[in-house]
Amino acid sequence: MSASSSSSSLGVTDILAIWGAVLSSVAFGWNLYRDLLDRGKLKISAHIRRLAWGEDGKPYSVKHDLPVEGASAQPYVVITAISTGRRPVMLKGWGGHWHKPVNGKRTFVVVGRDLPKMLKEGEFHSEYTNELVSSIDNLKNLCVWDASGEEWRVPRSELKKLKEDASVLGDGGNDDVRRQICGTQR
Numbered sequence: 001m002s003a004s005s006s007s008s009s010l011g012v013t014d015i016l017a018i019w020g021a022v023l024s025s026v027a028f029g030w031n032l033y034r035d036l037l038d039r040g041k042l043k044i045s046a047h048i049r050r051l052a053w054g055e056d057g058k059p060y061s062v063k064h065d066l067p068v069e070g071a072s073a074q075p076y077v078v079i080t081a082i083s084t085g086r087r088p089v090m091l092k093g094w095g096g097h098w099h100k101p102v103n104g105k106r107t108f109v110v111v112g113r114d115l116p117k118m119l120k121e122g123e124f125h126s127e128y129t130n131e132l133v134s135s136i137d138n139l140k141n142l143c144v145w146d147a148s149g150e151e152w153r154v155p156r157s158e159l160k161k162l163k164e165d166a167s168v169l170g171d172g173g174n175d176d177v178r179r180q181i182c183g184t185q186r
Contacts (some may be wrong), residue, residue: 041085042119042152046142048165049078051128061126064165075169076128077136077162081144081152083119090147091117094127097140116147136166 010018049061052071061078062068083089093116095109102108110129117125132139139162143153154162 038086040083040087040089040146042089042144042146043082043084044079044142044144044152044154045082045158046077046079046154046162048075048133048162048169049128050075059128061128065168074130075133075166076130077132077142078126078128079142079144079154080124080126081119082124083121086121088118088120091115091119091125092145092147094142094144096142098135098138099140100138102135102138133166133169136163139163 047061048064050064050066050068050071050073051059052062052068053059061076062071064075079094081089081091091112093109093112095107097107098105110127110131112127114125115127119125127144139159141153142159142162143151145151
């Protein structure tokens with residue numbers, strides 16, 4: 001047998017070495033992928049809602065145009081954070097940015113009613129304010145931030161829907177709906 005023919009054939013040890021290299025590369029890739037996904041994640045949404053109080057005295061939000069007995073006449077912006085990651089996330093605050101500066105500032109912070117709040121996998125938390133409803137057209141974005149300083153923003157499509165819902169409350173909307181929601185008379 002010549003030296004050139006023996007170098008081109010693969011022996012059992014060569015096959016096992018290739019198999020080990022492939023298997024360890026796949027295992028490394030899988031661990032890297034899993035570790036990158038093993039972090040806190042939040043899904044953020046915002047809606048125009050009214051508040052009602054349950055029998056336990058806790059507030060809950062109802063759709064702004066839904067006639068619920070005992071619900072507030074005043075609309076609120078309600079922001080909800082749902083933990084969708086594997087790790088817990090500590091919510092620290094919420095706020096956003098203005099298109100046009102308000103009082104010389106482009107950003108704002110809303111004082112949380114129940115923040116900071118630790119969210120485990122699958123848990124959610126809602127915060128609300130009535131201070132943003134009148135200036136909702138000037139909102140550039142809404143977001144919450146966690147203990148590490150990471151911002152989690154309301155998606156643009158939901159922010160657009162929020163503004164559309166708020167426009168129903170303004171002069172351009174249906175006057176009967178606006179009177180029913182806001183409790184105003186003309």
